[in-house]
Amino acid sequence: xxxxxxxxxxxxxxxxxxxxxxxxxxxxxxxxxxxxxxxxxxxxxxxxxxxxxxxxxxxxxxxxxxxxxxxxxxxxxxxxxxxxx
Numbered sequence: 001x002x003x004x005x006x007x008x009x010x011x012x013x014x015x016x017x018x019x020x021x022x023x024x025x026x027x028x029x030x031x032x033x034x035x036x037x038x039x040x041x042x043x044x045x046x047x048x049x050x051x052x053x054x055x056x057x058x059x060x061x062x063x064x065x066x067x068x069x070x071x072x073x074x075x076x077x078x079x080x081x082x083x084x085x
Contacts, residue, residue, distance in 0.1 A: 028066035
């Protein structure tokens with residue numbers, strides 16, 4: 001019988017590796033793409049940003065400053081709202 005994995009733990013580890021191994025610009029572009037979809041993926045973006053914030057507040061702010069100019073006002077306000085929840 002195959003070993004069962006805790007999918008949330010595996011996803012957290014994968015996200016952590018992706019965050020640590022990519023530049024701020026690469027992450028900002030990835031988050032921006034997720035926010036520009038017909039159905040923006042706020043949960044994915046906020047999850048990633050929160051993880052970055054826990055590890056490095058300055059990096060979190062730098063990434064936000066790269067994302068905000070690339071998205072429209074409504075999307076920016078909704079993202080801010082979700083991050084403040």
